[in-house]
Amino acid sequence: VPELILEPLAARLAGRSPLDPGDRQAIVSLPHSVKFFRTGTYFIRQGQQPSHCWFLIQGSACRHKIVVNGGRQIVGLHLTGSLVDFQASLLRVADENVQALTSVQAAAVPLGAVASLIEQRPAVLRALFEDAVAEASIFREWIANVGRRDSRARLAHLLCELAVRQQAAGLSPTCLYQMPMTQEQIADVVGLTPVHVNRTLRVLESEGLIRRVRRQIEILDWNALQQAGDFQPSYLHLPEPQPYLQTAA
Amino acid sequence: VPELILEPLAARLAGRSPLDPGDRQAIVSLPHSVKFFRTGTYFIRQGQQPSHCWFLIQGSACRHKIVVNGGRQIVGLHLTGSLVDFQASLLRVADENVQALTSVQAAAVPLGAVASLIEQRPAVLRALFEDAVAEASIFREWIANVGRRDSRARLAHLLCELAVRQQAAGLSPTCLYQMPMTQEQIADVVGLTPVHVNRTLRVLESEGLIRRVRRQIEILDWNALQQAGDFQPSYLHLPEPQPYLQTAA
DNA sequence: CGTGTTTTTGACTTCAGTCAATTAAAGTGG
DNA sequence: CCACTTTAATTGACTGAAGTCAAAAACACG
Numbered sequence: 146v147p148e149l150i151l152e153p154l155a156a157r158l159a160g161r162s163p164l165d166p167g168d169r170q171a172i173v174s175l176p177h178s179v180k181f182f183r184t185g186t187y188f189i190r191q192g193q194q195p196s197h198c199w200f201l202i203q204g205s206a207c208r209h210k211i212v213v214n215g216g217r218q219i220v221g222l223h224l225t226g227s228l229v230d231f232q233a234s235l236l237r238v239a240d241e242n243v244q245a246l247t248s249v250q251a252a253a254v255p256l257g258a259v260a261s262l263i264e265q266r267p268a269v270l271r272a273l274f275e276d277a278v279a280e281a282s283i284f285r286e287w288i289a290n291v292g293r294r295d296s297r298a299r300l301a302h303l304l305c306e307l308a309v310r311q312q313a314a315g316l317s318p319t320c321l322y323q324m325p326m327t328q329e330q331i332a333d334v335v336g337l338t339p340v341h342v343n344r345t346l347r348v349l350e351s352e353g354l355i356r357r358v359r360r361q362i363e364i365l366d367w368n369a370l371q372q373a374g375d376f377q378p379s380y381l382h383l384p385e386p387q388p389y390l391q392t393a394a
Numbered sequence: 395v396p397e398l399i400l401e402p403l404a405a406r407l408a409g410r411s412p413l414d415p416g417d418r419q420a421i422v423s424l425p426h427s428v429k430f431f432r433t434g435t436y437f438i439r440q441g442q443q444p445s446h447c448w449f450l451i452q453g454s455a456c457r458h459k460i461v462v463n464g465g466r467q468i469v470g471l472h473l474t475g476s477l478v479d480f481q482a483s484l485l486r487v488a489d490e491n492v493q494a495l496t497s498v499q500a501a502a503v504p505l506g507a508v509a510s511l512i513e514q515r516p517a518v519l520r521a522l523f524e525d526a527v528a529e530a531s532i533f534r535e536w537i538a539n540v541g542r543r544d545s546r547a548r549l550a551h552l553l554c555e556l557a558v559r560q561q562a563a564g565l566s567p568t569c570l571y572q573m574p575m576t577q578e579q580i581a582d583v584v585g586l587t588p589v590h591v592n593r594t595l596r597v598l599e600s601e602g603l604i605r606r607v608r609r610q611i612e613i614l615d616w617n618a619l620q621q622a623g624d625f626q627p628s629y630l631h632l633p634e635p636q637p638y639l640q641t642a643a
Numbered sequence: 644c645g646t647g648t649t650t651t652t653g654a655c656t657t658c659a660g661t662c663a664a665t666t667a668a669a670g671t672g673g
Numbered sequence: 674c675c676a677c678t679t680t681a682a683t684t685g686a687c688t689g690a691a692g693t694c695a696a697a698a699a700c701a702c703g
Contacts, residue, residue, distance in 0.1 A: 210534070213624035216542040220534040232527045236631050241534065267516040274523045278481045281526065284533035285490065289459045289467040292540040292585030296691070298462070327649065336541030341691055343651060359700090375462035382485050545659070576681060590659055592683060608668085650699065657692070667682070673675090 148173045150252050153226050154200050158272035160384030161279070168268045175262065177252040188243040188251075189230055195239060197253040198231040204249030205325040208241050209333065219334040221284065222246075222307075224325075226314045231259055232277055246325045279382035286380040291336040294375060296345045299335040301374030304355065304362060306381070313383050320367065324360045349373070397422045399501050402475050403449050407521035409633030410528070417517045424511065426501040437492040437500075438479055444488060446502040447480040453498030454574040457490050458582065468583040470533065471495075471556075473574075475563045480508055481526055495574045528631035535629040540585040543624060545594045548584040550623030553604065555630070557613060562632050569616065573609045598622070 155172040158164060164172075179202065182188070188206060189195050201223055208221035220241065223229050233239050234256045263270040283306075290302050312319045324331075328346070329339040337345070349355050354370045356363040364370055371377075404421040407413060413421075428451065431437070437455060438444050450472060457470035469490065472478050482488050483505045512519040532555075539551050561568045573580075577595070578588040586594070598604050603619045605612040613619055620626075 208534070210538045212538055212542045213547070213621075214543075218538040218542040220537045232530070235524050235527050236531070238628070240531070240626075240628050263520070264516075267513075267519060270516060270519055270523065271512070274519065274526065275484050277523065277526060277530065278484050281481070281530040281533060282485065282489070284530060284537060285457070285459070285469040287537050288469045288533060288540060289461055291537060293461045293465040293467040294463075328651095329649080338692055339650085340652090340693080343649095344691095347651085372462075377489075379487070379489050577683095578681080587660055588681090589661080589683085593659095596683085644703105646702090648699105648701075650697100652697075653695090655693080658690095659688105660690085661686105661688070663685090665682100665684075667680105669678100669680075671676105671678075673677100 150179065150202065151175055151177060151200060151254075153202075154228060157226055157384070158269065158276065161275040162268065162272040164268050164272060168266050171262055171266055172269065175254050176258050177254045179250065179252050182245045182249040182251065184245055184248055186245045186249070188245070189233070189239045190242050191240055193239055194237075195230050195234060195256065197255055198234060198259060199229040200252040200254060201225050201227050201229060202250040202252060204245065204247045204251070206243055206245050206249060207326075207330065207334075208243050210241055217333045218336065219330065220287070221280070222310075222334070224310055224314045228273075228276070231256075231273065234259070246330065282380050282382055296335075296337055296341055297348060298374050299337070300331070300342065300345050301349060301354070301370050302376050303331070303335055303374075304349075304364070305371055305374050305376035305378075308362070308364060309378050309381060309383070313381075320364045322362055324362050326360075399426060399428065399451065400424055400449060400503075402451075403477060406475055406633070407518065407525065410524040411517065411521040413517050413521060417515050420511055420515055421518065424503050425507050426503045428499065428501050431494045431498040431500065433494055433497055435494045435498070437494070438482070438488045439491050440489055442488055443486075444479050444483060444505065446504055447483060447508060448478040449501040449503060450474050450476055450478060451499040451501060453494065453496045453500070455492055455494050455498060456575075456579065456583075457492050459490055466582045467585065468579065469536070470529070471559075471583070473559055473563045477522075477525070480505075480522065483508070495579065531629050531631055545584075545586055545590055546597060547623050548586070549580070549591065549594050550598060550603070550619050551625050552580065552584055552623070553598075553611060553613070554620055554623050554625035554627075557611070558627050558630060558632070562630075569613045571611055573611050575609075 151173045155169040158172065159169060188199055203225055205225065206223045206229060207219045208223065209217055209219045211217055229243055263273065290299050294302065308319045308322055311317050311322045328342045332339045332342045346357065350357060354366050354373060356365055400422045404418040407421065408418060437448055452474055454474065455472045455478060456468045457472065458466055458468045460466055478492055512522065539548050543551065557568045557571055560566050560571045566572065577591045581588045581591045595606065599606060603615050603622060605614055
């Protein structure tokens with residue numbers, strides 16, 4: 146049933162700000178087509194003018210910038226359930242790249258349809274606004290993470306954030322999850338080199354805070370990891386859990 | 395005339411997204427009281443629940459976080475003309491501090507009044523949304539700045555950003571402006587130590603890119619500074635210049 | 644089973660941090 | 674306007690966390 150595809154989006158937004166049945170119906174009725182992307186595919190590249198935004202049905206993506214010396218910085222992570230690049234559509238052009246971290250199943254929604262949705266339904270606009278404000282809070286925490294924490298704290302912080310966000314997305318319990326990135330990509334998130342990420346991850350492992358098998362992260366001591374990473378989840382501004390979350394557990 | 399106080403806010407928002415005369419009138423008619431703050435005063439502290447938001451009539455403020463080892467990271471700068479902490483009101487509590495960098499003249503606007511304004515006038519909500527999206531774009535650029543650029547580039551980038559933003563705020567020409575921060579505060583913006591900021595600023599000065607007198611920054615070679623800082627102003631997403639900007643030059 | 648990533652390890656370098664002292668500037672009250 | 678105090682900027686010598694380079698081991702996959 147095509148109506149079911151965008152239902153998680155409606156639920157997510159309703160968790161931010163109240164939506165009446167008409168609002169929710171308008172969201173799930175947005176025109177969309179489901180597409181599949183393999184790891185590494187670009188959703189948008191710097192300088193392009195997007196025509197669609199993407200609802201991530203399954204899989205994760207990162208938003209990154211290339212700096213002048215050739216380095217790369219990942220400036221945001223989009224997990225299952227997030228709406229990618231709607232905000233960028235409010236601005237003129239994209240000045241960032243968005244790339245699939247895993248294989249991704251996404252619903253492409255034409256920007257025009259979203260534009261008329263928010264014009265007709267202020268409550269939806271409001272909910273999208275609150276979603277954007279919560280995302281901006283994550284950006285600010287990342288500035289602090291990359292600017293003022295040492296490598297051990299930076300990585301511990303990232304591991305905690307992913308644990309909480311993946312759980313909130315209904316993907317996994319907090320203590321065990323699949324890391325959606327290589328160590329090189331992790332390095333581009335936290336502003337370190339891949340070599341140093343590797344060494345620091347094994348420090349955390351040798352301290353007994355985490356265990357790693359393949360790319361699975363198991364958090365053995367949540368309190369200690371949280372403390373090591375100076376992690377307080379309030380900045381994530383997670384909405385109250387919505388019905389759809391339980392179904393996916 | 396009290397109506398004139400919030401006129402720059404209306405003009406700024408109208409520059410983001412079209413507002414009809416009724417919208418603009420509603421903005422300038424918001425209840426407000428003008429207050430003065432001296433350097434260092436806190437507008438909001440971590441954990442407080444704000445009751446007002448602040449329109450900066452004159453002066454600048456910073457938004458900062460304290461990390462566990464006692465370090466501080468400035469995660470955002472608010473210059474003359476910006477609306478502080480309206481967004482935070484959409485979330486539950488503030489998890490950041492906002493502090494005056496200079497002496498500040500600000501209009502306190504009760505959050506309740508803004509809440510009913512955006513409920514009644516979707517166009518204003520839309521404009522505030524776009525303002526927030528542009529601000530978020532700055533946060534992402536800062537993540538890249540702090541995460542992947544060396545000290546020289548970081549500082550050059552900040553100097554460029556301030557030059558452009560202060561000019562956009564109608565405060566000064568691009569090539570000469572008043573730095574609203576001490577070197578210690580600059581260090582907290584770019585994630586370095588005050589000592590290293592000092593040394594790096596004089597490197598930029600000795601290279602002939604800038605000149606400093608008191609806290610005035612004069613940019614002697616705009617192209618070179620822009621290149622040194624890997625600075626491309628598009629991420630600022632400045633609106634088209636509005637009438638009120640010319641008056642202040 | 645070979646091929647191309649990704650992860651891991653070691654030796655060495657460097658950029659930025661630390662600690663501590665000095666100089667300059669900005670207030671402040673008499 | 675000048676002593677006095679405080680804050681901010683500057684400088685030097687030394688340290689250290691993270692980067693670099695390069696190679697080996699482990700893994701993923703057709």
